[in-house]
Amino acid sequence: MKKVLIHWLSVCCLLAFSTAAPAVVKEVSPATLVPDSVQRQTALIINRVLEKYHYRKVVLDDALSSRILDRYLKALDPNKSFFTQQDINAFEKYRHKLDEAIASGRLEPAFEIFRKYRQRVDQRLDLALSLLEKNAFDFTRDETYRFDREDAPWAKDEATIRDLWRKRMKNDILGLRLAGKEEKKIRETLEKRYKTLRRRIHQWDADSVFQTFINAYTLSIEPHTAYMSPERSENFDISMRLSLQGIGAVLRSEDEYTTVQKVVPGGPADKSGQLHAGDRIVGVAQGEDGEMEDIVGWPLQDVVEKIRGKKDTIVRLNVTPKAAGVGAPAKIISILRDKIKLEDQAAKSSIIETDGLRFGIIDVPAFYRDFRAQAAGAKDFRSTTRDVRKLIAELQKEKVDGIVVDLRNNGGGSLTEATELTGLFIPFGPVVQVKDSRGNIDVERDTDPEEIYSGPLAVLVNRNSASASEIFSAAIQDYGRGLIVGEPTFGKGTVQSLVDLSRFARGKDDLGRLRLTIAQFFRVQGGSTQHKGVVPDLLFPTADGSGKHGERSLDNALPWAAIKPVRYRQLGQPKLSLLQRQHEQRMEQDPAFRFLIEQNREINKMQEKNEVSLLESVRKEEWEQREQRALERRNKLRVLRGLTPLAKLDEEEDEEMGADHGQDPEGINRIMQEETARILADYIRQSQPVTAQAN
Numbered sequence: 001m002k003k004v005l006i007h008w009l010s011v012c013c014l015l016a017f018s019t020a021a022p023a024v025v026k027e028v029s030p031a032t033l034v035p036d037s038v039q040r041q042t043a044l045i046i047n048r049v050l051e052k053y054h055y056r057k058v059v060l061d062d063a064l065s066s067r068i069l070d071r072y073l074k075a076l077d078p079n080k081s082f083f084t085q086q087d088i089n090a091f092e093k094y095r096h097k098l099d100e101a102i103a104s105g106r107l108e109p110a111f112e113i114f115r116k117y118r119q120r121v122d123q124r125l126d127l128a129l130s131l132l133e134k135n136a137f138d139f140t141r142d143e144t145y146r147f148d149r150e151d152a153p154w155a156k157d158e159a160t161i162r163d164l165w166r167k168r169m170k171n172d173i174l175g176l177r178l179a180g181k182e183e184k185k186i187r188e189t190l191e192k193r194y195k196t197l198r199r200r201i202h203q204w205d206a207d208s209v210f211q212t213f214i215n216a217y218t219l220s221i222e223p224h225t226a227y228m229s230p231e232r233s234e235n236f237d238i239s240m241r242l243s244l245q246g247i248g249a250v251l252r253s254e255d256e257y258t259t260v261q262k263v264v265p266g267g268p269a270d271k272s273g274q275l276h277a278g279d280r281i282v283g284v285a286q287g288e289d290g291e292m293e294d295i296v297g298w299p300l301q302d303v304v305e306k307i308r309g310k311k312d313t314i315v316r317l318n319v320t321p322k323a324a325g326v327g328a329p330a331k332i333i334s335i336l337r338d339k340i341k342l343e344d345q346a347a348k349s350s351i352i353e354t355d356g357l358r359f360g361i362i363d364v365p366a367f368y369r370d371f372r373a374q375a376a377g378a379k380d381f382r383s384t385t386r387d388v389r390k391l392i393a394e395l396q397k398e399k400v401d402g403i404v405v406d407l408r409n410n411g412g413g414s415l416t417e418a419t420e421l422t423g424l425f426i427p428f429g430p431v432v433q434v435k436d437s438r439g440n441i442d443v444e445r446d447t448d449p450e451e452i453y454s455g456p457l458a459v460l461v462n463r464n465s466a467s468a469s470e471i472f473s474a475a476i477q478d479y480g481r482g483l484i485v486g487e488p489t490f491g492k493g494t495v496q497s498l499v500d501l502s503r504f505a506r507g508k509d510d511l512g513r514l515r516l517t518i519a520q521f522f523r524v525q526g527g528s529t530q531h532k533g534v535v536p537d538l539l540f541p542t543a544d545g546s547g548k549h550g551e552r553s554l555d556n557a558l559p560w561a562a563i564k565p566v567r568y569r570q571l572g573q574p575k576l577s578l579l580q581r582q583h584e585q586r587m588e589q590d591p592a593f594r595f596l597i598e599q600n601r602e603i604n605k606m607q608e609k610n611e612v613s614l615l616e617s618v619r620k621e622e623w624e625q626r627e628q629r630a631l632e633r634r635n636k637l638r639v640l641r642g643l644t645p646l647a648k649l650d651e652e653e654d655e656e657m658g659a660d661h662g663q664d665p666e667g668i669n670r671i672m673q674e675e676t677a678r679i680l681a682d683y684i685r686q687s688q689p690v691t692a693q694a695n
Contacts, residue, residue, distance in 0.1 A: 027202045030118065033111050039210045040105030042511045045504045046214060046227060047102055055437045055494065055517045056222055056558060064220060065099035067556075072098075072113065072216035078150065079256065081168070082120040084161055085154040090116075102217060110213035111206070118201055124165055125198045131169050132190055139616040145171045148610035170614045178620060179329035189294055197256075197297040207231065211512075223554040224496050224517050230510040246308045247315060247335045249275060253300040257282070262411060262464070265365030266345040267338075273664075274333040276322060277409075277464070278603075281307075282330050283318030292318055292332070309337050322603065328623050347384060349391040351398060352670070352677045357684065359677040360395035362388055363406045367413030367421070367468040384413070385420040392424065392453050402456035402680045405472075406673060408486065412467025419444045422475045424452040425482065430566045432471045433522040434495065441522075443566055456687075457482030458680045460672060461536060463549050466490035470529040471521060477534065478525045480572035483579075483683060484536045485676045487543040491551035493530030494558060495519040520558065526565040530558050537576050538679060540672065541587055542600050548607070574683060582682045583675070592671045595637045602629065637666050 050058045058064075069091065077083050094101075094109045101109050131137075145167040146152060155161035169190075176186045211229045218225040248267015249260050258281045269275040284306040285292040295303050307315055315337060320330045347364045364384060373381035388405075395403060419431045423446030434442045459473050459482055470489045477484045494517050501511035522528050531551050536543075551557050587593055606626075613619050627649060635645040643665060664670070 027199070028205045030115055033115055033118075033204075033206055033209060035107040035111060035210065036206060038509050038511065039107060039206065041505060041507075041509075042210075042501060043102050043107060043214065044105050045501050045511065046217075046514060049499060049501070049504065049514055049516065050218070050221065050225070053437055053499070053516060053518060054221065054225065055520060058221055060099045060103055062096040062099060064217075065097065066095050067220040068098045068102075068216050069095050071220050071555075072110065072213055074150075075212050075216055076114065076117045078254075079147075080149045080152060080154050081161075081164065082117060082124050083154060084158065085156045087116060087120065088154050098217075107210065107213065111209055114204070114209045114212075118204075121198060121201045124161070125194045127162060127165050128169060128194045129191065131166060132187060132194075135187070137166075137170050137173060139170070139174065139614070142613075142615050142618075143167065144611045145614050146611040147171065151610075167614060171612065174614060174616060174619060175329070177616070178623065193294045193296055196294070200297070200299065200302075218514070220556060222494075222517050222556050222558060223551075224492075224494055224515070226515045227512060228515065229512045246337055247275070248340050249307075251281070251300060251304060251307075256297040258295060258298070258300060258303045262409070264340060264345075265409065267340045268335050272333070272335050274335070275317070275319065278322030280320040280322075280330075281317050282320060283332075285316040285318075285332075287314050288316075288334070290316070292316065311338055313337050328626070346382065347387045347391060349395055351395070351400065352404075352674060354674060354677045355681040357401040357677075357681050358399065359680060360391075360398070360400040360403045361406055361673050361677075362391050362395075362403060364388065364421075365410055367410070367417040367472075369414040369417050371414075383420075384417040385424065388421060389424060389452055396453075402458070402677075402684060403453060404458045404460055404673060404676050404680065405482075406460045406676075407465045407469040407473065408460060408462040408672070409464045410466070410469040411464065411490075412469060412492070415444065415468060415471070418468035418471040419446060420448075422446055422472050423448050423450075425454075425457060425476060426479055426571065427451045429479070429568045430524045431475045433524065433526075433563065433566060434519050435522060435563060436519045441563065456680055456684050458676050458683075459484050460676045461486040461489050461534065462542075462672075463487045463544060464490060465534075466492045466550075470534050473534045474523045474529055477537065478523055478570075479568065480570045480574065483538065483574055483679065484534060485538045485679055486536050486540050486672065488535050488539075489529075489533035489550070491529065491531045491533035491557075493521040493528045493551075495521070517558075520561070522561075522563050524566050524568045526562045528561050531560040537574065538580055538583055540675070541593070542596050544600075544604070575686060578686060579679060579682050583679055586675065586678065590675070591636060591640050592667075593675060595633055595668075596671055598633055599630075602626070634666070637668070641666050 047060060051060070073083065073088070073091070091113055094113070098109060101107055155164055172190055172193075173186055176189060181189065207229050211227060214227045218227055246267075247269045248264035249269045250262040250264065251258050252261045253259075260275060260277050260279045260281065262277055263270045263275055281303070282296055283292045283294050284303065286306075286309070293306065295306065307317070309315060313336070314334055316332055316334050318330045318332050320328060345366050345368055347362055349363070350361045352359050352361055367384050369383040370378075370381040392403065415432075422431045426446060428446050428449045430443045430445050432444045434444065436442075457476070459476055461469065461473055461484060465473065465486075466489060470491070470493065473484050473489065476482045496515050497518050499514045499516050501514055502509065505511055520528060520530055533550060533552075613622070631646065631649055634649065638645055
C-alpha cells in the first residue's frame, strides 16, 4: 500500500486527466461505430474491478444507470448545444438499462446515442456555416446570449435550438470583433473552427466512444476514477516521461474550451507571470511568427500535443484571462518551453520584518522527492524536507522570531515528504491515517525524536492547497503546533492507483488501465481531509464560502467522514479569539488586503454570470469598465508600494516583460504573507509572560 501511495501522490500535482476522446487521423464511417469483443470484455472487467477494489462500494443498479446516462449526455453535449429535448426523450428508454448493458457487455445503447449525436453535430454546424455565409446579424439589437447552459433546460424543439445557434454565432463574431479582428478574418476563423469541430467528431472511432461512455460510468461513481484506453495509456506514459518539459501548466477541458487548471511552480508559465489558473486558451501558434490555430472545440489531448514541444522553442497562446471575464478580448502571450527543474520547484526562504520582529518565510511549492536519485543510492538526493531543514538553519542564524510555511497553491506530492516535513516541527508521533477499501487502517508516523524547530510557527494555505499540503497542515493543527492561516484548502483526501486491466484477462489484448480510488486520508484526530479540507484557525476575508471550488464542487465526490482518533500528544492550544479580533481590525484598514478582496469580488461576480449582452455597444462598455476598475485597483496598490501609477494595464505587462520574468513589483504575493507575519507577531506577544509591575 505505502509504495502505491508514494508513487501516485508524487505525480498527481503535475498531471491532468481528461475524458475527451484521443485524437485519430481519419474520418470514421458511422457503420463502424459499433462495440467489438475487446470492448465488451473490457467493460466486464472494469465492472468487476470497481465492485471489488474501489474505496466507495459500487452497486451497479438502476440508480447508477440513471446517473451514467446523464453524465454520458453531458460528456457529449456539455453546453446543451446539439441535442433537443425531443432527442433526450428518445434516450429515456435507456435510463434504467445501462447498468444491464455494462454488466453484460452489451454496449449498443452507448453507440446508438453517439451516432445520433454525430448526426446532430452535422446539422448544427451546417446551420452555423449557413448563418455565417448569410452574415445577417444585427449587433444593435438588444438581446442576450446564455453562454453557460449546463443548468439550462434542453432546447425544446428545432426552432429553439436554431435560435440558440444564431445567438451563439453573434457571440462568437462579437468576441472576435472586440479583439480587433477584421470582418474577413472573423469569417475565416469561424468557418475553420466549425469545420474543424465537425471533422474531429467524424474522427471519433469505436474506441473513442467506448472510452467516453465508460468514463461516464466511472465518474458517476467518483471524480478521480477514470478509464484510459490502450492509446491513452501510451500517451500517459509519454506524458509521464515528458511531464517536466513544456510550459508547466495543467489543463482541463470545460465545455468546448481549454482552461488552465494550475500553473506548475517553477515552470516556464509560472516564471513568465502571463498565464494563470482559470485562464482560457483559445489559440495556439508555434514560434514567433507561426499561424495562430483556433483550438476551440478541440479534444484536450490534441491541445496538449500542440502546446508541448522541444526545450528552448517558443509557443504562443491566445488567452482570455480569467480576471477579464467571459466576452472579453483575448490576448496573445509567448512562453519559452523549458524543462521544469527540481531546483525551480525547491523550497525557498525570505525574511519579512513587521511590528519590530523578523519572520522567516519558507515557500514550499510542492512536496518533491528525487526518487530516481534515492533509488540509485545517492545520499544527497533532493527532497522538500532536506531543503526546508537547511532553510530553517539559515533562518535561525538570522535570528528570526518565527517562521511561516507558505503552502499556497501547493497541489501535493510525496506522502513521505508530508510525513517527514511534519517531523521537523514535532518531537515524534502519528501524522496521518490511511484507510483502504477493505477498512484496513495504516498510520504514517514521524519516528525521529529530533524537533528541528520548536519556535512560533504559522502555516499559510489557500483554496488550491491540496493532498499532501492538507496532510501537513492538518497535523500541525491537530498537534496545536502552529497557527493555520488563510483559506479552507482544496479538500482532496483520497488516494489513487493505476490498475493494468490486461492482468485480469486471459488473452493478450491490451485493455488499457483504470485510475482507481483505493483509500482515504484521515487526520490523527479522526476527521478526514476529504471534501471539507483543512479549515484555518484564522480565516482570511478572501475565503470563498460558495462551495464552487475544490473537491466539494465536484460531482460524486466522496463525503467527509471520520474514524477513531489515534493516540497523540497535543503540544499547544492557541487562544484564537483575540488573534481573530486583531486580524479583523487590521483588515478593515489594510489597503493591500482590500486590493485582494475587491479583485476576488470582481472575479466572483463575473463567474456568477451565465449570459452576456449581444449589443455591441453594451459589451464594449462593460469590458472597458472592468478594465478601468482593474486599473484603479492596481494603481492604488502601486502607490502603496511606492511605484508610479500606470496609464493602462498593458503598460504593466510591458514593464514586467522588461524585468525578469516572474517578478512581482507590486508585492501581490506578499500581501497574505505580511498579514500572516502580523498574526504570528500577535501570537508571540500573547504568549509572552506578563511581568509584574511594582507599585
